[in-house]
Amino acid sequence: MQQQRERQPDLLLRRVKGRAPPYDLAALRAEARTGPARTTTASSPAHAKAGTALPAAAGELVVQGEDLGTWITAQRAGWDRLKPAQQYLLETLSIEPPEKGEMVVPVRRSQDERWAVNLAAARQFHAREGHLRPARKQIELINVTGGREGMQEAVKLGAFIDNSRRRAATLSPQRRAALDDLGMRW
Template identity: 30%
Template sequence: MNTERQDWRRGAEAALRYRQREGHLDVPYEHVEPEGAFPLGRWLSDQRRTFRAGTMTGERAAKLEELGIVWDTADAAFEQNLGAARAYYALHGTLAAPRSATLLDIAIGQYLTNIRRPGGLGKDPGRAQRRAAALAAIDPDWNPGTLGWTVDWQRHHAYLAQLLAEGARLTAIVPGVTRHGEDVGRWLATQRRAWDRLNAEQQRRLGLLGVKKAARARTTALKKAVASGPRAGGTAFQKGLEALQQYVAREGRLPGRAAVERLPDGAEHRVGIWIGNQKARRDKLDRAQLAALAELGVEWAAG
């Protein structure tokens, strides 16, 4: 027992020195204190395990808390990231952050992406439920995948709602009107064109903002392009157009070059490369085909 008490006292003293030097007790597991070559990181891990098991004395627990120990490092990290999430929401009015977003030196976009994945909130059901509730208290729609649409869709919808709340007229939100670098106007035009591909809740939410399905006349060029494409490559153009329309309806933007879209018949279409190929053969496309591409937001087809 004397040896055990001496070892504990050595650990507490090493923790005190570390706290005085670094200002915290966030000690890496592999850290060894130079004085006495004491394995402080491993020792603190052992203390947390003893505390969770309920076998630590109140006196020792109080001493370690006085030094600033964090009993649950996972919860501490979550709280830090939750603070960044609150700050992001204060700036953007949504937690539908792009993956590249950073704030307060935290990669908040990647973090939110990670916790939206199955099991991302932790393996313990109770803890996961508490964390989900904390995120929902910031933004009820923090995980749009559970609602049936993408983070990208949610972000654009939030920005559209903000523009309208600030006094913008819906008719004035046309392609080129942006918020936080996102082309909300182009996204809005896409939602109108692809209205029938939206789920009922998406349609309801857009309807509350005054958005309606595009007039039938706007789909004429698309239908004409499908029906009257040139014999050589007509079917290929139709497939590409179908893949592009499906992608834009879901994501609200044009695909990158590496994008691959799965069509209803199960076939995969390299829609990103297809757009580049159409641009290379622009002078061989007829007016209806160019108009159909322009309707889907392909800028070079409108020129």
């Protein structure tokens, strides 16, 4: 049994080394769910081939609704929790582990920032549709601001509205009023 466990990372590495870019993002994410972090993105090999540097900070590059700078920072912050195969994949993309003594903190949005993005999506939906009754799985693409003009972010608007209804009693009066202005049905 011990010998079989020792061979598993080696087998995974051999399988990964044989995989040719471009990577299938959905398949890699599914594989990575067994570990603590995702292992790669579809655009990273394309960036490497094009000679374009990967983003160093959050907000520099958003691909398929995912901020690659935030993703890279999260991978580097959790480097010690990654499996050897995941570390190998990141290294093939020129993503290195943090240096000794280097403090890497994942980028997180505050609740107020997340609320503002969700509310912007609700306003956009209301302006287009004339109501605020999206399907539960409704995803709204909103234009991103703050130095990242021209990029879009996918917001799960249906889930946000459903969760807001469920938590109506705990919403602040300002937040409840903002949704009331859009014709929210409680």
